[in-house]
Amino acid sequence: MDVHNAFLHGDLDEEVYMKLPPGFECSDPNLVCRLRKSLYGLKQAPRCWFAKLVTTLKGYDFLQSYFDYSLLTYTKDGVQLNVLVYVDDLIVSGNNSAALQAFKAYLSDWFCMKDLGTLKYFLGIEVARSSFGFLLCQRKYTLDIITEAGLLGAKPADFPIEQNHKLGLATGAKLSDPEPYRHLVGRLVYLSFVRPNLAYSVHILSQFMQDPRCEHWEAALRVVRYLKGTPGQGISLRADSDLSLQGWCDSDWAACPLTRRSLTGWLVFLGQSPISWKTKKQHTVSKSSAEVKYRSMAAITCELKWLKGVNRDFRQLY
Structure with a gap:
């Protein structure tokens, strides 16, 4: 779903003044306008809009994730709804079609929304859906x-x-x-x-x-x-994957010829589906290859703990 003029919905908590807009005729050139709602261009506008959206969703009994603030979940009487927010674009998922339609109607009462239908294209990412899962x-x-x-x-x-x-x-x-x-x-x-x-x-x-x-x-x-x-290569999120997290990590030792820092790489799977990966230079110079390995394991452990917390917000407890 897409929100029209999202930043205009935010409520300002501070006193903000602006010059009179072009074309507004006034005899006193020193007069200014006090804003009561946020406008595009204000530093506060994104924060005000997100606060307004979160307040609206919490009014529907959604819970905000502490591991990813852009994720909000709703669970009640066997119905589960999930909302993922990126500025003014929302991905909405759930296990009950009637509950989804009721929630969309609730959002439309608060904001001017556009229902873009089944997820097929989001932020440049193409989503293909089949009985095997998502590509x-x-x-x-x-x-x-x-x-x-x-x-x-x-x-x-x-x-x-x-x-x-x-x-x-x-x-x-x-x-x-x-x-x-x-x-x-x-x-x-x-x-x-x-x-x-x-x-x-x-x-x-x-x-x-x-x-x-x-x-x-x-x-x-x-x-x-x-x-x-390989222009169409991507990742497959399989429908038959179990919900167990598995991670692999590796590293070299002092391979950077300029800083002598080591490189860490790790990959995390949810069942049989890759969901997280990174290659990054370590922050410090390690004195031994064993130290490098431990730093690499520490990095992927942090990622696994964060992913475990996100999955708990989806009510998939480990």
Whole structure:
């Protein structure tokens, strides 16, 4: 569901004044307007809107998650409803069609809402649904990246980045205009949301945003050529998966040639479905490979505890 003019619904708690809008005729040029509702452009507008929405949902007996404040759940008499909020876009799910329709009517009484129907496309992510579960991919977004890079006719690459690369020690010419590189890497960062196999490559390329060189640009284009061969690849959320969390983690040791910090990578499955992953450089230099492993295990343990808390909010207790 989508909320029209979401920020205009927020209630202001502070005294905020604004200049008279253009076209408003007044004999006294020193007069100003005191705002009683939030407007677009105010720093308080997003906070006021979210507070208004949460208050409205709590009036329907929704509970806000302490692990993810954008998630609200409702459980009563065997009916379960879930609302996930992203600014003015809402994903609503539940196990009772009549309860869903009643809740949508309740929202429409408070806000000007647009029901977009069954979830098929959300924030650039395509959602395909079948009896086997859900498939999340970003095919259109991927093709847009390939088109912008001018590589629609290029030969696809078999893997996104060279093994044993030396990008950290690159000495080639600096890019005269680093903006295209930053733009491309920024788009790849968002693409890795449904592509775990890009996590390592995107992490490496993101380290050179301030001072990219020709080797970094060539490496970024190689990732795009890899996408050329797999534009519709995504993640599958299987309907027959059990609700057990499993995590795997690994790390290298002092592999960064510039800082000698180690790299941690982890992947979490819910049953047979991947739901969370990350590749990140550790914050400190480890003195041994054993210390690196323990830091890696600590990182995935934090993620598992957070995911366990989110699942509890869905009333799936472990």
